[in-house]
Each structure stands twice: as structure tokens, then as C-alpha cells.
Amino acid sequence: MIDPSAPDFWSGLFQVLLVGTGQTLYMVGVALLITIIVGLPLGIVLVGTEPGGLFEKLFGSRRLGQVVNKVLEFVVNLGRSVPFIILMVALIPFTRLVVGTFIGPTAAIVPLAVVAIPFFARMVEIAIKEVDTGLIEAAESLGATRWQIVSKVLVPEALSPMILGLSTTVTSIINFSAMVGTVAGGGLGDVAVRYGYQRYSTIHMVAVIIVIFVIVMVLQGLATMLAKRFAHKSRPERAEPTSAALRASATAGSV
Amino acid sequence: MISVQHVSKTFRSGASVTAALQDVSLEVAEGEIFGVIGQSGAGKSTLIRAVNLLERPDSGTVTVAGDELTAMSPAELLRARRKIGMVFQHFNLLAGRTVRGNVELGLEIIGVDGDERRRRALEILDLVGLADKAGSYPAELSGGQKQRVGIARALAGKPKVLLSDEATSALDPETTRSILDLFKRINADLGLTVLLITHEMEVIKRICDSAALIENGRIVEQGRIVSLISTAGSRLAHELFPLGDAPHSAGDTVIDITFSGGSADRPVIAQLARTYGLDVSILGAAIETIGGNQAGRTRLQLPGSPSANLRPIEDLRSQGMLVEIVGE
Ligand SMILES: Nc1ncnc2c1ncn2[C@@H]1O[C@H](COP(=O)(O)OP(=O)(O)OP(=O)(O)O)[C@@H](O)[C@H]1O
Ligand SMILES: [Mg+2]
Numbered sequence: 001m002i003d004p005s006a007p008d009f010w011s012g013l014f015q016v017l018l019v020g021t022g023q024t025l026y027m028v029g030v031a032l033l034i035t036i037i038v039g040l041p042l043g044i045v046l047v048g049t050e051p052g053g054l055f056e057k058l059f060g061s062r063r064l065g066q067v068v069n070k071v072l073e074f075v076v077n078l079g080r081s082v083p084f085i086i087l088m089v090a091l092i093p094f095t096r097l098v099v100g101t102f103i104g105p106t107a108a109i110v111p112l113a114v115v116a117i118p119f120f121a122r123m124v125e126i127a128i129k130e131v132d133t134g135l136i137e138a139a140e141s142l143g144a145t146r147w148q149i150v151s152k153v154l155v156p157e158a159l160s161p162m163i164l165g166l167s168t169t170v171t172s173i174i175n176f177s178a179m180v181g182t183v184a185g186g187g188l189g190d191v192a193v194r195y196g197y198q199r200y201s202t203i204h205m206v207a208v209i210i211v212i213f214v215i216v217m218v219l220q221g222l223a224t225m226l227a228k229r230f231a232h233k234s235r236p237e238r239a240e241p242t243s244a245a246l247r248a249s250a251t252a253g254s255v
Numbered sequence: 256m257i258s259v260q261h262v263s264k265t266f267r268s269g270a271s272v273t274a275a276l277q278d279v280s281l282e283v284a285e286g287e288i289f290g291v292i293g294q295s296g297a298g299k300s301t302l303i304r305a306v307n308l309l310e311r312p313d314s315g316t317v318t319v320a321g322d323e324l325t326a327m328s329p330a331e332l333l334r335a336r337r338k339i340g341m342v343f344q345h346f347n348l349l350a351g352r353t354v355r356g357n358v359e360l361g362l363e364i365i366g367v368d369g370d371e372r373r374r375r376a377l378e379i380l381d382l383v384g385l386a387d388k389a390g391s392y393p394a395e396l397s398g399g400q401k402q403r404v405g406i407a408r409a410l411a412g413k414p415k416v417l418l419s420d421e422a423t424s425a426l427d428p429e430t431t432r433s434i435l436d437l438f439k440r441i442n443a444d445l446g447l448t449v450l451l452i453t454h455e456m457e458v459i460k461r462i463c464d465s466a467a468l469i470e471n472g473r474i475v476e477q478g479r480i481v482s483l484i485s486t487a488g489s490r491l492a493h494e495l496f497p498l499g500d501a502p503h504s505a506g507d508t509v510i511d512i513t514f515s516g517g518s519a520d521r522p523v524i525a526q527l528a529r530t531y532g533l534d535v536s537i538l539g540a541a542i543e544t545i546g547g548n549q550a551g552r553t554r555l556q557l558p559g560s561p562s563a564n565l566r567p568i569e570d571l572r573s574q575g576m577l578v579e580i581v582g583e
Contacts, residue, residue: 132345132347134343134345134347135347135348135349137304137309137343137347138341138343138347138348138360138408139360139364140309140336141307141309141336141339141340141341141409141418142336142337142360142361142364142365142408142412143333143334143335143336143337143361143364143365143412144333144364145333145364148363148364152360152363152364153349156349156351156352157349157350157351159351160351230351231350232350232351232392232393232394
């Protein structure tokens with residue numbers, strides 16, 4: 001039990017929150033970076049290897065394209081359907097192999113990235129599917145290579161929904177990071193459990209909730225702003241299906 | 256400039272089989288504007304997409320500006336496509352790029368560096384009359400302006416051939432005319448060969464030197480419009496100058512006369528009246544200026560049965576006019 005009237009209570013709370021927030025931002029930030037680096041190409045390949053897609057014939061082989069599509073489809077579905085808490089425990093040997101330990105913020109990055117990558121890849125897939133195939137044809141008619149089509153057409157044109165997808169992804173990473181914290185990871189989730197729950201400090205609990213809420217709000221505000229900035233839509237109603245699709249999949253995707 | 260030889264394309268999806276193109280051959284001469292007309296589903300888009308191999312035909316060859324595209328490797332094909340610009344019905348502009356950015360796309364693809372890209376984009380935008388919109392986004396433009404951007408984008412890489420898939424179908428009549436006039440100007444000033452497809456006769460009438468009619472995946476007629484006009488039974492000519500089904504009283508002769516070139520301004524009716532004492536009535540007429548030449552068709556009614564009017568009809572024919580007896 002912590003005494004809120006103790007002279008060092010507030011400075012202690014501040015210290016704990018600062019460390020916790022720092023660890024959370026570190027875990028989430030690095031996990032997010034890995035998620036983008038792996039999830040973006042994964043999403044692109046996922047759409048591209050579909051029948052009729054840009055990479056339908058991967059390295060000249062239609063068979064390879066099909067196989068890659070099926071395998072990725074399976075991996076992404078698997079990654080998205082296993083509950084996080086089970087995934088986290090199941091990944092312990094892998095985490096140990098990569099990081100050397102399964103305890104602490106750095107180790108937490110592994111399951112966070114693993115759960116976020118398929119989630120974000122789906123978002124990327126949805127966003128890219130929304131890109132009008134006419135744009136691909138226009139680029140093809142100008143003699144664009146497949147790589148040029150991806151880099152000059154698909155990614156830039158899908159940027160706005162992808163940013164929204166990223167914001168949903170980051171929210172769920174924060175969500176999961178709190179869960180990792182309770183098990184072994186540190187961060188704000190750890191603070192909530194150790195102080196708020198185990199030592200009955202309602203103030204700690206409330207403070208953690210507020211900090212997490214603020215982080216999520218700031219990130220989402222930022223994402224919405226950026227998404228708007230890149231949208232250049234003429235009719236607002238055309239933006240609807242995209243965000244609706246993203247929202248639907250976001251709801252389906254979170255645990 | 257464009258030679259399509261015996262091209263066929265069949266789409267199979269599940270149980271349904273669509274023969275979109277069946278043994279299609281087409282010759283487009285250098286510097287001309289060639290229009291392909293046909294109804295919805297006739298295979299027009301498939302045909303024009305086969306010209307730059309966006310749609311690879313099942314068989315046949317496609318040659319553009321001396322390159323046999325159908326025989327090329329994928330890498331060679333990319334390079335060859337740079338000689339072929341394409342304009343689309345729905346413009347297909349990148350929403351995230353400004354007008355100038357869209358025009359620069361093709362130049363980026365072929366690796367033109369920044370300053371030169373900018374210079375050329377602005378030059379082309381000037382040509383299509385959009386110099387003041389360089390910094391706007393497509394969402395801020397009207398349909399006609401968007402299509403001008405589409406045309407500028409297609410022209411930026413200095414192609415030899417311009418393909419247009421229903422470029423004006425999403426535009427109102429006035430904007431359509433201004434875009435068609437732009438095509439004409441590009442064709443005249445840059446010497447660009449244009450192959451366009453459309454379902455509107457108006458487009459063919461206004462700018463085309465040659466035309467082809469496509470039906471159910473087959474070309475049923477093609478040629479220079481001037482010669483199509485004087486071809487007996489030409490459906491394109493009939494479509495160009497529709498006279499409808501004018502009713503006529505039994506026992507009379509109804510003839511359609513097609514004029515072109517020199518015969519257009521001859522006083523035919525007065526001549527028939529004077530020489531044969533015939534009481535001629537005009538049932539319908541359509542006169543157009545095509546490629547600077549007056550051309551048209553007139554439907555006349557002559558008293559008496561066709562067999563009684565053989566001499567005047569022969570006379571008209573001998574003067575180089577195309578005379579068809581309606582209802583025979
Ligand atoms: N990718 C495809 N898969 C299956 N069938 C197709 C495909 N593309 C075209 N078709 C079919 O081929 C036929 C010709 O289509 P095409 O698009 O060339 O017609 P069109 O003359 O351009 O018609 P419209 O004027 O409506 O654009 C149609 O019956 C169409 O359904
Ligand atoms: Mg079409």
C-alpha cells in the first residue's frame with residue numbers, strides 16, 4: 001500500500017510514470033518501425049501475388065506467385081487469429097533466441113512486432129486494393145516497371161488509408177504493450193499492475209490510464225491530420241468506403 | 256505506323272468464354288487520325304489495349320513504329336511503350352500528385368532528370384492550355400481539364416503514337432469538341448499518329464481521316480473516310496449520314512445519292528428536272544465537312560418504278576455519284 005500523503009509520493013509517481021512512459025514509447029516505437037519495414041512489403045506482396053496482380057508471375061513463375069500468396073495468406077491469418085497472450089508465451093523461445101532474454105522492454109518488442117506485422121500487412125493490402133487499377137494501367141502505358149508501379153503509384157496513392165491503418169496498428173501495439181508489461185516487459189502496463197493493482201494505488205492506475213489515453217489521442221490526431229494531408233480527395237463521400245473498410249477490419253483485428 | 260495483324264483474344268472466366276477479338280487486322284498510316292467505332296462490348300477497349308499490349312493477344316502480331324511488340328521481351332516492351340502514349344476515359348490521374356507531377360510521371364519513369372522534367376512538363380502543359388494549373392491537384396479540376404492533363408502526360412515522353420480509349424465519353428458535348436480539337440492540333444503540329452476508339456459517330460466525323468467499324472470482336476469495315484463515302488453499302492457512310500427510314504409511297508423510286516469531293520456542289524436536282532422532266536422531291540439530306548471536303552447524302556423520291564428510272568440513275572452514276580436504290 002502506497003500512502004498518497006507521503007512527502008515523496010508525487011515525485012515518486014512522476015518518476016515511475018516517466019520511466020514507464022519511456023519504456024512504452026521505446027517498445028512501441030521500435031515494434032512499429034519493424035512493423036512498417038516488414039508489414040509494408042508483406043502487404044504489397046500479398047496483393048500483388050493475387051490472381052491478376054502485379055506479381056502474379058513472381059520471377060516469371062505463376063506457380064511461385066500462387067504458392068507465395070497462399071503461404072503469406074496463411075501466415076497472416078494465423079498471426080491475426082491467435083490471441084496475443086498465447087502468441088506471447090508461444091514466442092518465448094524465439095524471443096530468447098533473438099534478444100537473449102524474454103524479460104524487459106527489448107524482449108517485448110519481439111511479440112509486439114510479430115502480432116502487429118500481419119495486422120498492418122492487412123491494412124496495407126486493403127489500402128492498396130482501393131487504388132484504381134486504371135492508375136496501374138496508366139503507369140504501364142508509360143512503360144513503368146513493376147517496381148516503379150509500386151513506388152510511384154501504389155504506395156503514394158494508398159498513403160492516406162495506410163496512415164490511418166498505421167494509426168490503428170499503433171493503437172493496438174500500445175494496447176498489447178501494456179499486456180506484455182504485466183507479464184515481463186516493463187512500461188506503463190507494468191506500472192499499472194505493480195503500483196495500481198498490487199499496491200492498491202488508484203492514483204497510479206488513473207495516471208497510467210490518462211498517459212496512455214493522451215498518447216493514443218495524440219497519435220491518432222497526428223495520423224488523421226497526415227491522412228487528410230495526403231488524401232487530395234475531391235468528394236468526401238469517396239473517402240468513406242476506405243475508412244469504413246479499415247474500421248471494420250480494425251474491429252475484427254483487435255482482440 | 257500501327258499494324259495489327261490477325262489478332263485474336265478470348266477471355267475465359269469460369270464457364271463463360273468471350274471472344275473479344277476475332278482475327279482483327281488494322282492498318283493505321285503515319286500521321287493520320289484513325290477512329291474505331293463500335294457498340295458497347297464490341298471489343299474496342301480490348302483492341303486498343305492490345306496495341307500497346309496492356310492486353311496480350313492470344314495470337315496475331317502488333318507492330319508499332321517499326322517495333323513488333325508481340326515479339327519483344329518484357330524489358331524491350333517497356334522501352335517500346337514509351338513511344339506510345341495513351342489517354343483514358345476516366346483520365347487515370349494520380350490524386351496525390353499535382354498536375355505537373357502527373358505530367359512528369361512518364362518522364363520519371365524514363366529517367367529524365369529533375370530540371371529537364373520540370374521544363375518539359377511546363378512546356379506540354381502550355382501546349383494543352385493548362386499552364387496556369389501546374390500546381391493544382393486533379394481533384395480541383397473539371398473533367399475537360401483532367402483530360403488535358405491526361406493528354407499532356409501521354410505526350411510528355413514525345414511518343415510517335417497516341418492511343419485514346421473513349422477519351423471524351425465522360426465529357427459534355429462542348430468539352431468533347433474542345434478535346435477533339437486538341438487532338439487535331441496535336442496531330443497537325445506534332446505529326447502524331449492517333450488511334451482512338453469511340454462509340455460516337457460525332458467523334459469520327461469531326462476529326463478522323465480513317466475509320467473502322469467493329470462488331471462482336473470483328474472489324475466489318477475500314478478505310479479512309481473519303482473512300483468509304485463512295486463505297487456502295489458502306490455502313491460507316493450510312494452511319495455518318497443517317498437518313499433514317501423515310502416512308503415513301505408505293506410505285507415511286509427512292510434513291511440515296513452520296514456526294515463527295517467534286518460532285519458535292521453540283522445542282523443534281525435541277526439537272527434531273529431539266530434533262531428528264533422529273534418531279535423530284537427531297538426526303539432527307541445530310542451534309543458534312545470531312546477532312547476539308549464537303550460530303551453528304553441526299554434521299555430523293557422520283558416518280559415511277561425503279562425500272563422506269565434506270566436512265567437518270569445511270570446518268571448520275573456516270574457522273575461519279577454513288578446511287579443506291581432504297582428498298583432493293
Ligand atoms: N478482363 C476481361 N475478362 C473477361 N471478359 C472481358 C475482359 N475484358 C473484356 N471482356 C469482355 O470482352 C468483350 C469486349 O470488351 P471491351 O471492353 O473490349 O468492349 P468495348 O467495346 O470497349 O465496350 P465499351 O464501349 O462498353 O467500353 C466484352 O464482352 C467484355 O465483357
Ligand atoms: Mg471500352
